[in-house]
Amino acid sequence: MNRPQVAARIDHYENFPVASVLCPAHLRAPIAAIYHFARTADDIADEGSASAQERLESLESYRKQLLWVSERADFDPAMLDPQWAKIFDALGKTLHQYLLPTALLHDLLDAFAQDIVKTRDRAGYADELELREYCRRSANPIGRLLLHLYGVTEPEALQQSDAICTALQLINFWQDPSVDIPRGRFYFTAAAQKKHAVEEADLLALRQTPSISAMLKECVQSACATMASGAPLVHSVPGRAGWELRLVVQGGLRILDKIEALQYATLERRPTLRAWDFVIMGWRSLWM
Secondary structure, eight states: OOOOTTTSOTTSOOSSOSSOTTSOGGGHHHHHHHHHHHHHHHHHHHSSSOOHHHHHHHHHHHHHHHHHHHHOTTOOGGGSOGGGHHHHHHHHHHHHHHTOOHHHHHHHHHHHHHHHHHHHHTOOOSSHHHHHHHHHHHTHHHHHHHHHHHTOOOHHHHHHHHHHHHHHHHHHHHHOHHHHGGGTOOOSOHHHHHHTTOOHHHHHTTOOOHHHHHHHHHHHHHHHHHHHHHGGGGGTSOHHHHHHHHHHHHHHHHHHHHHHHTTTOTTTOOOOOOHHHHHHHHHHHHTO
């Protein structure tokens, strides 16, 4: 629920841990199926040298595979596109066994398609409302899918999950501008840039000005508040999964600590987690 960064690979945004020892054994396969579906779609949108049009066409073909396996429980794996057969074979079985809400998977694909278009057009977001609407489709579906697997369906729990996932996505944005901006991805909103008198030329040149640092500080504080509003969810998720979620939350918060320690200079340096940070995260998890 590309982590938090702590949950899987540090160089990709991930919303949840994959095959963690804390994950209930019977749910490792369905969680991995969801993960590989989302990871592959993200790679279609972001990796390699394909043009924007080629990426959009590939993503549409990917969506057709999702529609095909979701419409029939007795689908023949031999009929799947060979390049994605393993992914959709596992996902299709998971969809039908656990009655997953497929609309959430389509939300993810919509978000990836939006990434392609915005990157192509070198376009950003007008304000925080628009940015968080993107998070609703790019991050929140993963948390809701996991809660579905865990049997947690209360409206308050879903809202808390959305808050955690949105916070993790935002944390990733504020951790990674030195990586995202050169790749044509802009997550600092036009409204925030105007409020802090940030010059676009400074952002494009990765020049860490006092105005940019002030903007990042406000962004970090907002993400921290969002995470805090969702943190009580750790008490609603049963068993070891609840402890894993504690580590996810603390991992996101630890990245925010790192950004603050850098005096918000993430245009110059990307903060990462070290071994000692995981000890701190584990200790803090005990007291949630």
